[in-house]
Every structure is written in C-alpha cells, then in structure tokens.
Amino acid sequence: MEKSNERPLILVTNDDGITAGGIRSLIEVAKEFGDVWVVAPDSPQSAMGHAITVHNILRLHEVKDVEGVNEFSCTGTPVDCVKLAIYRVLKRRPDLLLSGINHGANNSINVLYSGTMSAAVEGAVEGIPSIGFSLLDHSAAADFTASKKIARAVIKNALANGIPEDTCLNVNIPNVPYEEIKGVRVCRQAKAFWEDSFQPRKDPAGRIYYWITGNLVNHDSGEDTDVWALENNFVSVVPVQYDLTAHRALKELNDWKYEI
Amino acid sequence: MEKSNERPLILVTNDDGITAGGIRSLIEVAKEFGDVWVVAPDSPQSAMGHAITVHNILRLHEVKDVEGVNEFSCTGTPVDCVKLAIYRVLKRRPDLLLSGINHGANNSINVLYSGTMSAAVEGAVEGIPSIGFSLLDHSAAADFTASKKIARAVIKNALANGIPEDTCLNVNIPNVPYEEIKGVRVCRQAKAFWEDSFQPRKDPAGRIYYWITGNLVNHDSGEDTDVWALENNFVSVVPVQYDLTAHRALKELNDWKYEI
Numbered sequence: 001m002e003k004s005n006e007r008p009l010i011l012v013t014n015d016d017g018i019t020a021g022g023i024r025s026l027i028e029v030a031k032e033f034g035d036v037w038v039v040a041p042d043s044p045q046s047a048m049g050h051a052i053t054v055h056n057i058l059r060l061h062e063v064k065d066v067e068g069v070n071e072f073s074c075t076g077t078p079v080d081c082v083k084l085a086i087y088r089v090l091k092r093r094p095d096l097l098l099s100g101i102n103h104g105a106n107n108s109i110n111v112l113y114s115g116t117m118s119a120a121v122e123g124a125v126e127g128i129p130s131i132g133f134s135l136l137d138h139s140a141a142a143d144f145t146a147s148k149k150i151a152r153a154v155i156k157n158a159l160a161n162g163i164p165e166d167t168c169l170n171v172n173i174p175n176v177p178y179e180e181i182k183g184v185r186v187c188r189q190a191k192a193f194w195e196d197s198f199q200p201r202k203d204p205a206g207r208i209y210y211w212i213t214g215n216l217v218n219h220d221s222g223e224d225t226d227v228w229a230l231e232n233n234f235v236s237v238v239p240v241q242y243d244l245t246a247h248r249a250l251k252e253l254n255d256w257k258y259e260i
Numbered sequence: 261m262e263k264s265n266e267r268p269l270i271l272v273t274n275d276d277g278i279t280a281g282g283i284r285s286l287i288e289v290a291k292e293f294g295d296v297w298v299v300a301p302d303s304p305q306s307a308m309g310h311a312i313t314v315h316n317i318l319r320l321h322e323v324k325d326v327e328g329v330n331e332f333s334c335t336g337t338p339v340d341c342v343k344l345a346i347y348r349v350l351k352r353r354p355d356l357l358l359s360g361i362n363h364g365a366n367n368s369i370n371v372l373y374s375g376t377m378s379a380a381v382e383g384a385v386e387g388i389p390s391i392g393f394s395l396l397d398h399s400a401a402a403d404f405t406a407s408k409k410i411a412r413a414v415i416k417n418a419l420a421n422g423i424p425e426d427t428c429l430n431v432n433i434p435n436v437p438y439e440e441i442k443g444v445r446v447c448r449q450a451k452a453f454w455e456d457s458f459q460p461r462k463d464p465a466g467r468i469y470y471w472i473t474g475n476l477v478n479h480d481s482g483e484d485t486d487v488w489a490l491e492n493n494f495v496s497v498v499p500v501q502y503d504l505t506a507h508r509a510l511k512e513l514n515d516w517k518y519e520i
Contacts, residue, residue, distance in 0.1 A: 049310030049339070050372045057469040058458070079309070079373075083472065087456045109385060111504050112310045113339075118372075121504075125369060125453050149520060157516040164509035166451075184518040188505040191426075193385045196347045198318070209317040212343065235520075239509035244371050244381075245448040249424035249499035256417040258444040260409060260495075 008034030008159060011085050011094040011128075015045045015078045015102065015115025018063065018071065022101035025144035026133065027066055029151045030098055033159060036066075037094070039085035041115075042073035046104075048115040050122070051077045060084060078119035086126060096158065097123035097168075100133035101147050103140065107172045107226040107236055108190040108218065117240065120168040125242050129158055130168035136175040136230060146178035150235050153184075163239075170238040174230050185234040190225035192218040268294030268419060271345050271354040271388075275305045275338045275362065275375025278323065278331065282361035285404035286393065287326055289411045290358055293419060296326075297354070299345035301375075302333035306364075308375040310382070311337045320344060338379035346386060356418065357383035357428075360393035361407050363400065367432045367486035367496055368450040368478065377500065380428040385502050389418055390428035396435040396490060406438035410495050413444075423499075430498040434490050445494040450485035452478040 010030045014023040018040035030036045042061070053076045063071045072089055074081045078099065086093065102116040111117045116132045123130030131154060135147045150173050163169060170189075174181060196214035203209055218227050226236035270290045274283040278300035290296045302321070319335045332349055334341045338359065346353065362376040371377045376392045383390030391414060395407045410433050423429060430449075434441060456474035463469055478487050486496035 044315055047312045047314045049308070049312070049378065051309040051311040051337075052307045052373055052472060054307045054472060055304055057461075057471060059467075059469050077311075080472070083454075083456045084458060084470070088458045088470070109502065112378075112381065112385070112502060113312055118309065121372065125372070127453075153518045153520045157518065161512075161516060164506060164512050167506040167509050169513075181520065184516075184520065186510055186513040186516075188507065188510070189503055191503070193387075194343075196343045198344060198348045201317075207319075209319050210344070210348070211317060212312060212314060212340070235518075237513060238504075239506040239513055240504045241506035241509075242369065242372060242504075243449055243451070244498075244500045244502075244504070246424060246427040246499040246501035247448065249427050249501075250446055250448070252421075252424050253429075253446040253497060253499055256421060256444075256446075258413045258417065258495075260413045260441065260444065 008095040009092060010034040010036050011097045012036055012038045013040045013078055013081045013099050013119045015048060017041050017044050018073045021142060022103050022144060025148050026098055026101050026151060027069060029148050033155055036069045037090055038069060038071040039074055039081045039089055041078060041081060042075055045077050045115045047113045048077045049113050050079055050118040052079050053077060078115035079122045082119050082122040094128055097128045097130040101144055102134035103142050104138040105136045105172055106134040106170060107230055108192040111170055111189060111240060117170055121240060121242050124166060124168040129163040131158060131171060133171045135173045146181060147173045149178055167239040167241050170240050172226060172230055172236045174233045176233055180233055181235060182233045185229035185236055187226040187229050187236045187238050188224055189238050190218055190227035191220040192216055268355040269352060270294040270296050270356045270358060272296055272298045272358045273300045273338055273341045273379045274360050275308060277301050277304045278333045280363060281402060282363050282404060285408050286358055286361050286411060287329060289408050293415055296329045297350055298329060298331040299334055299341045299349055301338060301341060302335055305337050305375045307373045308337045309373050310339055310378040312339050313337060338375035339382045342379050342382040354388055357388045357390035361404055362394035363402050364398040365396045365432055366394040366430060367490055368452040371430055371449060371500060377430055381500060381502050384426060384428040389423040391418060391431060393431045395433045406441060407433045409438055427499040427501050430500050432486060432490055432496045434493045436493055440493055441495060442493045445489035445496055447486040447489050447496045447498050448484055449498050450478055450487035451480040452476055
C-alpha cells in the first residue's frame with residue numbers, strides 16, 4: 001500500500017457480469033477489508049479466457065448499486081475490465097484484486113478457459129496480489145453463504161502475508177453447506193481435459209449450426225490435486241503462474257538439430 | 261500415428277483468419293509433410309486468448325482453396341476451431357497441429373493473449389504435438405519467405421523427435437531476411453507486461469468510447485529469453501505448458517492459517 005494510513009484499495013471483477021450474485025457477495029466481503037472499486041462486464045463473459053478487445057471499441061459506464069462502492073460496467077472481457085480499471089479508472093494501483101465469485105468450477109484445466117481466473121492472472125502480470133474465487137454451482141441462484149466465509153479467510157491471509165511473487169490464487173469452493181467443508185487444501189492443478197461434443201441444430205432456413213458441450217475427463221488420480229480436494233469437500237487453493245515456460249523441456253529441445 | 265503407412269495428418273489453424281497470408285504460407289509447408297486439414301476462423305480473432313464460444317452458436321463452412329487440402333472456416337475462436345476439428349471434422353486425431361503463421365509477435369507475455377498460441381496450447385491439452393508460429397511483422401502483406409524455411413526446419417524436428425509431453429512450442433521469427441537470421445534459440449518466456457492506455461473518442465451521439473493501445477514493457481534482462489533472442493535476430497523456441505501451477509509457491513501457502 002502506498003500510504004499506511006489508507007485502507008486497502010480493492011478492485012473487484014468477474015466474468016458472469018456485474019449483476020451476478022457471485023460478485024455481489026464478493027463485494028460485500030471486500031467492503032470489510034478496504035475501499036472497493038468494481039469494474040466488471042455488463043454481460044456474461046464466461047469462457048472468454050485471456051481475451052482482450054482489439055477489433056472493437058470498449059465502453060465504460062458508472063453504475064450505482066452499493067453505498068460506498070464505486071462501480072463501473074464495461075462492454076469488454078474480464079481482462080479488459082482489469083486493464084481499464086488499472087489504466088483508466090483507478091487513481092492508484094489496487095492493493096488487491098478479487099475476481100468472482102464465479103458461478104461454477106474453475107479448477108483443473110478450466111483455469112485456461114475461465115474469464116474469472118484470467119482476470120486474476122492479469123492482476124498477477126501487473127504485480128497486484130490477485131485471487132479468483134469460484135463456487136461449484138453453475139446456477140444463477142447459487143447460495144454464496146459458505147463462499148463468503150471462505151473468501152473472508154483467504155483475503156485475511158492474503159492481506160497479512162502477501163501472495164507469492166508472480167502468482168495469483170485460484171480458490172474453488174465445494175458446493176456443500178459450510179458445516180460440511182472439511183478445510184482448505186493447497187493443491188496443484190489436476191491434469192484433465194474436456195471431451196467436447198458439438199450438438200448440431202438447424203436454423204429456420206435449414207442451415208446447420210452447433211452448440212459446444214462437453215465432459216471434463218480427469219485422468220489424474222493424485223490426492224494433491226484440486227479435483228481431489230473438491231471431491232472430498234475441501235476448498236482448493238492453487239497458486240497460478242503466468243510464466244508458461246516448461247523449464248523441464250528446455251534441455252531436450254536444445255538437442256534438436258535445426259538445419260537452417 | 262495410428263498407421264505407419266499413412267502420411268501424418270496435420271491440422272492447421274490460426275487467429276488472423278483463414279484467408280491471411282500467414283496461414284496460406286503454413287499450409288504450403290504443411291503439405292510437404294502430410295495430409296493437411298484446415299479449420300480456421302472466418303474473421304480475425306487476434307488477442308482472443310483461450311476463449312471458447314459458449315454463449316453463442318458456431319457455424320462451420322467447407323471452403324475450397326488449395327488442391328488436396330480440406331478447409332473449413334468457423335465463426336468461432338482459434339480454440340473453438342481446434343475443438344471442432346478434433347471432435348467434429350477430422351476422422352482421426354491429428355498427428356500434428358500447426359497454428360499461424362501469426363502476423364505479429366507472440367513472444368513473452370503475449371502467449372497469454374494470443375489466439376494463435378492458445379490454439380497450440382489446446383492441442384497440447386489434447387495430447388497432440390502442437391506448434392505455434394509467429395513472424396514479427398504485423399502487416400497483412402508480411403513476407404513469409406524466411407518463416408516458411410524456419411517452419412520447415414521446426415516441423416521436421418517435431419515429426420522426428422516428438423514434442424516434450426504436456427507442452428507445445430511457441431516459435432517466433434525475427435522480421436529480417438533469411439540470410440540475417442543467426443539461428444534458433446531455445447528460450448524461456450521473458451518477464452514483461454503491457455503498459456496499456458485507452459484512447460477516448462466520441463461517437464456521433466457524443467458518447468465516449470475507448471480503443472485499447474499499449475506498449476510492451478520488458479523488465480527482464482536475461483539473455484536466455486525470447487525477447488533477447490529476437491532482438492539479436494535469432495528465432496525463439498519456447499516450450500509452453502498448460503499446467504499453470506506455481507509449484508514453488510505450494511510450501512509458502514501451506515503455512516497460511518485458514519480460520520474457517
């Protein structure tokens with residue numbers, strides 16, 4: 001923090017859109033810890049990954065919802081929101097970035113597709129302590145009572161300890177009542193992939209179009225993974241880095257013969 | 261490959277769109293090595309990151325361009341294209357996925373925003389040897405003569421040696437004539453970020469909108485990075501992984517006290 005007598009400046013965003021129940025819950029918790037500014041998408045932006053808007057314009061609208069909170073909706077992606085917040089909206093760099101609470105799981109390989117987590121990763125790239133929260137309940141009416149308690153505990157630790165350099169946290173919360181949550185597990189991302197299928201349908205003119213659907217296939221039996229933790233009613237906390245270099249592979253590739 | 265007497269099945273995609281000069285050049289090179297299938301966006305999809313289309317429909321159109329090549333354009337993102345190819349279009353899993361050649365750099369932190377590289381990462385998640393190629397020239401009329409030679413050399417190695425498990429390759433090519441390219445460097449991703457700015461403009465009704473612009477700020481002086489290699493006229497090859505876990509941070513986070 002720039003001034004020790006200032007309350008932490010907390011930026012809140014998400015990918016389900018600024019009116020979603022998950023971000024409303026997260027704003028409530030964030031208010032306990034600092035001055036809250038919200039820059040979030042004006043419409044659902046799930047599965048937008050780390051997309052930014054370069055081929056189109058962006059609009060930003062100030063909205064008034066919660067007393068004492070500054071809120072802006074944006075026509076762009078979650079990462080656009082983070083960039084607009086840092087470089088256009090906020091008067092100083094935030095001390096903490098919170099993304100979510102997502103309606104639905106962002107564990108395992110979903111970290112790649114998730115707008116919620118990409119916003120947190122963008123925060124990490126910018127050197128801002130950043131946390132993404134997700135509840136394993138897709139429904140719009142999901143109950144965030146337990147999630148708020150979990151978020152409070154994680155935020156308290158993050159403000160006290162900081163977050164490991166060049167990482168952000170991916171926090172997933174099992175969809176069970178608070179009393180049934182067994183604790184918090186620090187995990188690695190489980191190795192899984194989406195077995196997709198494309199449902200063909202016909203439009204009124206008889207032309208075929210597709211909807212993507214899929215099943216997450218987990219082929220990782222490790223008990224140190226986020227999938228395992230969540231299946232066993234633990235909260236999973238995965239430190240996520242933006243350096244994608246596979247350092248272990250450097251040597252092997254150095255042995256290649258490039259005849260150029 | 262499923263049958264040893266078959267030519268490799270090569271899937272080609274990109275993010276600049278199916279008509280871009282870069283993918284046309286890559287298709288020419290790919291044809292030398294195997295049976296080529298193209299599933300690529302029907303419009304520019306730069307900076308779409310790992311986005312997939314879940315809130316809208318997808319359309320797929322067979323197009324005829326190059327003799328002996330099966331081509332489909334898709335209304336979705338580069339990652340949508342890879343998923344449609346694997347789960348809808350191709351009769352068997354491809355032996356190689358090639359993405360690009362991108363018009364513009366995808367080194368350093370750009371790997372996160374790049375549709376070209378996200379397509380390659382998606383291939384890696386699916387267990388398919390995958391390579392993204394990018395030329396450091398944004399222009400639509402970029403000259404891919406040198407890039408084609410580089411792509412040929414990398415593909416030859418990839419087919420002979422395979423690609424390290426759970427990784428894909430991020431190949432960036434300096435924008436200089438072939439004779440000035442000094443060789444190939446296997447690198448790590450340089451630590452950099454985009455210092456963004458948002459240009460405000462007014463629409464005809466007087467309402468403000470923004471265009472994102474920015475400067476890449478490299479604060480990594482390492483000579484083992486892709487930025488260094490490219491600045492010194494080397495081709496950079498970075499192995500990219502989809503496990504985003506910051507394993508080094510697990511211990512520190514295990515020391516946190518979660519009072520839940």
